[in-house]
Amino acid sequence: MSQKLDRRKKYTRKILKESLIILLAEKPISAITVKEICEIADINRSTFYTHYADHYDLLDKIEAEISEDMIKYLSSYSFTIEEESQKMTQKLLEYITNNKFMFQTLLMKNGDPTFEQRLMNIAQRFTMKNWMAVNHIDEVESRYLSTFVVSGSINVIKDWIENEMDQSPKEMAVIINNFANYGMSYLD
Incomplete structure (x- = not known):
């Protein structure tokens, strides 16, 4: 069970990172919202916040x-x-x-x-x-x-x-x- 959670956690983080990079290709970090990242990643905001404090934390x-x-x-x-x-x-x-x-x-x-x-x-x-x-x-x-x-x-x-x-x-x-x-x- 723990291994399945680790894989899911890795996948979630990977897709959030990819989503932010896609948005950064279009506009600066200051113009990006967590909502936009979550929409591209197809992940809800509460899931985002279990991994990162905000989009600046994700970029860091x-x-x-x-x-x-x-x-x-x-x-x-x-x-x-x-x-x-x-x-x-x-x-x-x-x-x-x-x-x-x-x-x-x-x-x-x-x-x-x-x-x-x-x-x-x-x-x-x-x-x-x-x-x-x-x-x-x-x-x-x-x-x-x-x-x-x-x-x-x-x-x-x-x-x-x-x-x-x-x-x-x-x-x-x-x-x-x-x-x-x-x-x-x-x-x-």
Whole structure:
């Protein structure tokens, strides 16, 4: 009996998450109501409230789940310092490609800015951790450099998503890493 309830609970949460993402593709979270989510999910409001406090709580849970999933996904790879940045960027882009609709929705105009910040934190954690040691820069410079590089990279990724992912994850990883490593001199 308990296993059946767990499956039902998982299904309910899954359908509520999917319903919110569908609505977010059309309008911002502030314009969405719990009633609309429940109508799309074909679930009554009392059931919604047994799982989530409100639609903002649901969005936060979706973002936290994606963040955890990305960390697990990226943690499953091990690279040398020399190849780490490009390979981690490629793996991050592959993850985004595999979850295209979710990222199109959460990173674009109706998305939540805190999700972008979470993504930046994950990217900094995985792509920047060895820069300080390799480049012999202090902690303050490393923090500012990683903020500069990762925020620029996130915006390049958003542009890539808007352009229907017109380059492969590997090609985009090369582009992003060339920009990060060589800056404007890359264009010379």
